[in-house]
Amino acid sequence: MKVLNKHSDYALRALIALGMEPGVRKSAKALSEAQGIPYQFLRRILQELIRSGLVSSKEGAGGGVALARAPDEIRVSDVIEIFQGPVQVSECMFRRQLCSNRANCVLRHEIMRIEQVVNDEFSKVTVGKLAGDLRRVEEARKNLLVQEKPKG
Amino acid sequence: MKVLNKHSDYALRALIALGMEPGVRKSAKALSEAQGIPYQFLRRILQELIRSGLVSSKEGAGGGVALARAPDEIRVSDVIEIFQGPVQVSECMFRRQLCSNRANCVLRHEIMRIEQVVNDEFSKVTVGKLAGDLRRVEEARKNLLVQEKPKG
DNA sequence: TTTACTGATACTAATTTAGTATCAGTTTAT
DNA sequence: ATAAACTGATACTAAATTAGTATCAGTAAA
Secondary structure (H helix, E strand, C coil): CECCCHHHHHHHHHHHHHHHCCCCCECHHHHHHHHCCCHHHHHHHHHHHHHCCCEEEECCCCCEEEECCCHHHCEHHHHHHHHHCCCECCHHHHCCCCCCCHHHHHHHHHHHHHHHHHHHHHHHCEHHHHHHHHHHHHHHHHHHHHHHHHHC | CECCCHHHHHHHHHHHHHHHCCCCCECHHHHHHHHCCCHHHHHHHHHHHHHCCCEEEECCCCCEEEECCCHHHCEHHHHHHHHHCCCECCHHHHCCCCCCCHHHHHHHHHHHHHHHHHHHHHHHCEHHHHHHHHHHHHHHHHHHHHHHHHHC
16 A cells, blocks of 8 residues: 555655755756656646645746745645545545445544544644755764764 | 555455354355445455455355454454555655665655554454444434334 | 355456656746 | 747656456355
8 A cells, every 4th residue: 555656755855855945946857857756757746736836936047946835834745635635545435425335334433533643644744844854864974974984 | 545445445344244243154245235346356355355364265055254353353454454565655665675865765754653653543443343333323223213203 | 966155367448657748938148 | 039948738658556357167055
């Protein structure tokens, strides 16, 4: 059971990259190369993020995209919602009609509770937090290299 | 984002039906008709449940399937595992190799925590619990009909 | 020895996913 | 003015997955 599809996955990577330097505009090409994401695919993903208001863009030479909100205001759940729709456990739940199948309706209570838990978890994690984590990881890695140099 | 696919969905419905009367063998045909699940599809699902040890079978006329364990020992997470594999958030996590993409690796900590939460939630819910819920729902519905009769 | 069942497995259609390609328009620099 | 570097919109395709069908073989009971 794969939770994130490639759209969400690449979108998150791009958002984290943008979140590392909020306010700095980057082109789709630059992001594509830095993150190893197929260019045309990333283009479409960014366009979707722009339409959804998570990212702002500027056309023309020197243009590109940047976060449209503070990194802490962009949640992983927002991204999943955009590319994979709302978290739902079974199809029956989606059309909210009263389901003819009684066993399935029994599942509903548990199902809605779990949907809520999953959404809560994905809401807790923001692009800002992830970018912060990445910053710390890179800092740690840099310090490690400095320490190792004298020994090697 | 649909969490349960048709395999898991139908499997759960069939397991709940079996859990309503543990020990009673039912044929795939009877289950298919009672639950509105396509017969040949259900056959394959039951065969998978048999192989996985959740269900036991008896061949020949008068044969059929029954739960192989106590209903409370069959968890929703078992069913998801069988039909959709382990819950994983992104592909990178599946191959547990150290991912070359740093942003994705940053996601890993959060990702593993959320995987755990989701699995825990699905583990909490058993076929026994769901069958119990269904029993109560049906009881309530029956009482409602009895009360309504004098008025209509 | 027919009927009602499971075991195994091959097949197909529809949908989704991942990725590509193209053309039009905008902005900057020269 | 015009070439270069961008985004906007959208059409297209291949591969994988999902959902569902079909068939043949074997088993057990009546």
